Amino acid sequence: MNKKLSRSLSERSPCPVSTTLDLVGDKWTLLIIRDIGFFGRHRNKDFQQGVENIPSNILASRLKMLLDKKLIYRTPYQNNPVRYEYFLTEAGEGLLPVIKAMANWGRDNVAGTYMPRRLQ
Amino acid sequence: MNKKLSRSLSERSPCPVSTTLDLVGDKWTLLIIRDIGFFGRHRNKDFQQGVENIPSNILASRLKMLLDKKLIYRTPYQNNPVRYEYFLTEAGEGLLPVIKAMANWGRDNVAGTYMPRRLQ
Numbered sequence A, B: 001m002n003k004k005l006s007r008s009l010s011e012r013s014p015c016p017v018s019t020t021l022d023l024v025g026d027k028w029t030l031l032i033i034r035d036i037g038f039f040g041r042h043r044n045k046d047f048q049q050g051v052e053n054i055p056s057n058i059l060a061s062r063l064k065m066l067l068d069k070k071l072i073y074r075t076p077y078q079n080n081p082v083r084y085e086y087f088l089t090e091a092g093e094g095l096l097p098v099i100k101a102m103a104n105w106g107r108d109n110v111a112g113t114y115m116p117r118r119l120q
Helices: A016-025 A027-039 A044-046 A056-068 A096-109 B018-023 B029-037 B042-050 B056-066 B096-110
Strands: A074-077 A083-088 B072-078 B083-088
Touching: A016 B096, A027 A044, A027 A056, A027 A074, A027 A083, A027 A096, A027 B018, A044 A056, A044 B042, A056 A074, A096 B018, A096 B096, B018 B029, B029 B042, B029 B056, B029 B072, B029 B083, B029 B096, B042 B056, B056 B072, B072 B096
Parallel strands: none
Antiparallel strands: A074 A083, B072 B083
16 A cells, blocks of 8 residues: 655655655645645645745646655646646645644744634 | 744744744754754754764754744853753744654655654
8 A cells, every 4th residue: 555755855864854854844845735635725726825825836846746756646627728636645645744733833832823724 | 931933934824834834844954853852962063963964054054043933042061162052942842743743754655764763
């Protein structure tokens, strides 16, 4: 069932914290996983309508990386031009506890946060 | 007790996932928190001896940010020249569950990881 990802991006160390950060250690990737997994956003325009205003070039590069690493998959929902919806793979769903832990920390430690109901 | 951090770095949104990533959303910051919180590393040379080989300029900038944001504090352990040891504040300790969740994900999903005993 669980075909593991090869450790290839930067190979800093075999520590699983490091290998996880090699993949999702940036300001945007986990927001896309959050959008799909908690907020029911699946299409390019859904992601771009998020309050964080992800730049379109960053969105495109992160979706490509997540597809390459099989943390998400996509299915077409229209042709001419073809457009895709994105969903989490089992490995991608596995990141939801990381996101939840981050949400709890932000709620407890950063002023002015608002915990969305879907993250509670 | 719990004086919350101001939300100031990038102010992308009030979502606590986003505000957390504003602070620690990069490849290195959580490794420093891991080093202090799980591996008992407290001094510059301890961090630099980690297997990930953190570049010294990145280490310096992250320690400064973590001090500014009060996720760590420091105490001198020698004078002439003065050198410091770094420890987690209560807010910094609050990130350990995030790191643990990342470690579990890396263990389960990335080939070639090795879970250090102190992270188990």
